[in-house]
Amino acid sequence: MTEPIHVLFVAPPADGQAMAMVRERVNITVETVPNAVDAHDRLHAADCVVCTTAIPDADVLPFLEEIRNSQPLLPRLLFSDTANSVFEDVLDHDLADWIPKAGGGRALANEIERTARWIRHERQLTAIRNSSETLATAETEDEVAETAVAVASSKLSYAAAIVARYDGEAGALRPVAWKGVENPDADLFDADSGLGWNAFLENEIQLKDESEGAGFTQWLAIPLGRHGVLAVRRESQSDSEPKETTVIETVASNVKSAFTRLDREWELSAQEARLANSKATLEQTERRESVVRDVLHTLVSSDTRSEIEQAVCKRLTNADPYRFAWVGEYDTTTDELSAQTWIGDEQAFLNELSETNHEDTAETTARRAVRTREPARDNDLLGEPPYESWRQEALKRGYRAAVSVPIIYRESIYGVLTVYSGEPNTFGEMEQDLLEDVGTAIAYGINAVESKKALVSDSAVELEFRVRDPQFTVIKFVQMVDCRFEFESVIRETDDTLRLFFTTEGTTPEAVLSFSDQSLVVNDIRHITGNDERNLFECTISGSNVISLLLDHGAIPKAATAEGREARLTVELPQTADVRRFVETFQSRYGNTELVARRKRNRPVQTEQDFRAQLRHRLTDRQSEALETAYWSGFFEWPRESNGQEIAESIGVSQPTFNRHLRAAERNLLTTLFEDEQK
The missing domain is CATH 1.10.10 (Arc Repressor Mutant, subunit A)
Structure with a gap:
């Protein structure tokens, strides 16, 4: 379980009752001290300090100022009324946040609860960063597994955690580390119907609700690729469950990367034993892996797409035998690939590449990677003359090999990462796989920072589209079923599956249910409730669909209706989004689509x-x-x-x-x- 938040309350005994409601809050402990001397002795153990304006042996102003100077990140709260000069001085000097006594213990408890949520979130982020560093340097698979269950059970909000590895000889998942359970439940990893086994086979997150009565118990199994699964048990519900799920997915991704790294290191060690005379080559490969690990670490601390790309290019360019790295941005509407980020003075070379992108007979590795959405490499740029103009420029600079990996998140392609080497035959399968991992990490990093912009933005752009494309799934639905469709809500279940809620008017439930037999996108339609005029349904949608397109580009669907041959769709984009590109992308995907309205919306913060x-x-x-x-x-x-x-x-x-x-x-x-x- 997570460590409780410790509140230090500095006040005379008469004010001690104010903390009564705080003590009732879950996972919060309160320590009351009557004076500043005792408070100084206990500050090291405090996560939050609360004081009144009447500390018996000290002035409040210098007391709070000393805490701010010595521990600037420690939250400070002043619990008082407004009728005194001390209150005004504290606020004027920004020494503490004020909680009015008029609100009583409830107001104080609510503010401490809010502060506690912030502290827990910061602890989770710190746990991810610390575990990432531990996993990046772990030397054994047991160390990786123990780190994973320790983080999940002690730093995150899970009552139990189990890491199970795939045993190839036994053809089964074998638990190797666990916390919160005396012995792992064998049924959880049963090869016939176990939750963990299903997650492993399908490479998709699986949920299992074991709640009984008013109690809540839920198992979550997250796949670790070919390595196994991480299973965690949640025993409480909260509004932050989607955020918590994202956090444990990040931990699982780091664990998967650590196992992959250890596998590769084991393969390298085995090769070293077999090929004793190739020590120099092996050391060079290990150095390259070290570069890739460093690149992955930079993604954790980057806040913008530009910072991510700049950090990756800088680290790769400075890593022997790499000579140059650049990131190109791809515009799906114009099919243009343009250099976006690089290190050094290579503008002329990149200009030549940009011009070459329009010549079908001289396709670069970057253009090929974008076209095929697969890594593309050329291990001998020298080849045979005559040379295309871009090869000529590459050879002038001593570049002898190149590899390009697409930067793809789900169905969205952001661009391409291209790396050049001064030696031929540099990019073997392992080298390409490592850079492909970097490309995937960049894509997830870019999506994360863009999603964060959408979540924290206090304003948005609202777009309304009119769609008359007969291949638009919603239009096909209303024409086949002969009804009116209205969007209600959507929930993302996995990377590839969404659960959609919608209502219909003017048709029967039986007609709606039959549509899933005719569609490759819509599955498992279920009638929830309704009457002769209006009915509510849920279904799962997968594959290429309009909702996934919106979510992958940071757009939030707000409303959608369809009737006859026309659909109306309203979406929100963050204020910082490239609206023109989004509109062009949407219109290129769905023909006969018109943008009928664009509005700016403020997002008021609800306290x-x-x-x-x-x-x-x-x-x-x-x-x-x-x-x-x-x-x-x-x-x-x-x-x-x-x-x-x-x-x-x-x-x-x-x-x-x-x-x-x-x-x-x-x-x-x-x-x-x-x-x-x-x-």
């Missing part, structure tokens, strides 16, 4: 207080009473501390009436959480 007020507005008095009484009576704990009959008696209603009020309150809560956030 916790706003959310609470909105929820209170939705709930009736009876619903609020039922929900709060159930919560504080332990109805949602596992095991339950009070049952429905006991709570119903305490509020003076029958159990069916209590159940009805509670279900309505839960519905309003989830509506506020899920539906309103999409508006």
Whole structure:
């Protein structure tokens, strides 16, 4: 389990009751000290400091200023009213965040809870960085596996973690490291129907819900490529589950890379034993691997696409026997490949490559990699004369071999990474595989920074399209089923599969269900609810589809309708996105498409207080009473501390009436959480 957040409360005894509600919060501990002397002795163990304006043996201003100077990253909170000069001085000098006493213990508890979430998130990021460094230098597979389960169980929010490796001789997954369980459950990795085995075979994340009653237990199995699986157990739900899943996926990706690196190092060691006379060649290969590991480390600390590309080009250009590296950006709408980032004075050479890209008879490795979406190499640029102009320029600079790897994230191609060497036959299969890993890492890094822009941006561009392409899946659907379609929501299940929720009008559920038999994209349609006029469905969609196209380009689908031969689609892009390129990409994918509106939208930040007020507005008095009484009576704990009959008696209603009020309150809560956030 994760380490609790430790709060140091510096205040006279009379103020000690203010922390009562804080002590009730999960995974937060409180230590109260009455004076500044004791506080200084305990600062080393604190994750957050809370004080009042009346510290018995010290002035608050120099006390907080000393903490800021000695531990600038330690959160500081001032719990006081406004009617004194100390409060104003603290705020004027930005020494602490202010929590008004008028809010009582609840306001203080809410702020500490928010601070605790931030601290936990920072701890997770630190855990990923530290584990990445440990995994990058791990010398054994056991060390990699032990690191993985230790990070998942002690640094992240998982109750148990298991790493299982594939045993080729036994043809099965064999647990090699675990925490949180006495012995791994064999059924979890059973070769017939085990969750871990399915994740390993399909190379897709698998979920299994083992919740009973009000309790929650969920297993998540993340594939580690050909190496095995990482299985983790979650025993609590939170709003940050998608973020937590992304974090554990990152850990799994690092573990997979570590196992791959160890496999390659083992292969190199075996080759060294067989080929004792090729020591120099082996050392050179190991140096190249070291370069690739360094490149991967730079991705962790880069915040922009430019920083990622610059760091990669610099490290590769300075690594023997590489002589030059550059990253080209590919425009799918114009089919243009242009040099974007490089190190050194090679503008003339890159200009020649750009001109060559338009000549079919002189295709470069970079252009070939973009066209085929596969690595392309030329291990002897000297070849036989006469030479194309770009080869002439390469030979003038002493370049003898080249390899280009496409930078692809899912279906989106960002560009190409090209590396030149001064020696022929430099890029063998292993060398190409390593650079292909770098290209994949760059693509994931670029997508991560662009997705972050979309998430944190406080403004967005809203685009509305009118689509009349008869091959557009939604149009094919409404014409075949003869109905009106309306998009409700979408959830990404895996890299390749989405779960879509939609409503129809003017048709029967049977007609809708039959569509999956005619489509390669839409599968597993399920009728959820409805009546003679309107019905709600869910389905899975995979392959090449409009929703994946939007999400892969950082766009968020907001609304979509279709009827007859026309569909309307509204999406949001971050303010920093290249809107023109996105529109051109969308129109090139779907013919007879028109951009009918473009609007700028602000994204107001909803505070916790706003959310609470909105929820209170939705709930009736009876619903609020039922929900709060159930919560504080332990109805949602596992095991339950009070049952429905006991709570119903305490509020003076029958159990069916209590159940009805509670279900309505839960519905309003989830509506506020899920539906309103999409508006």
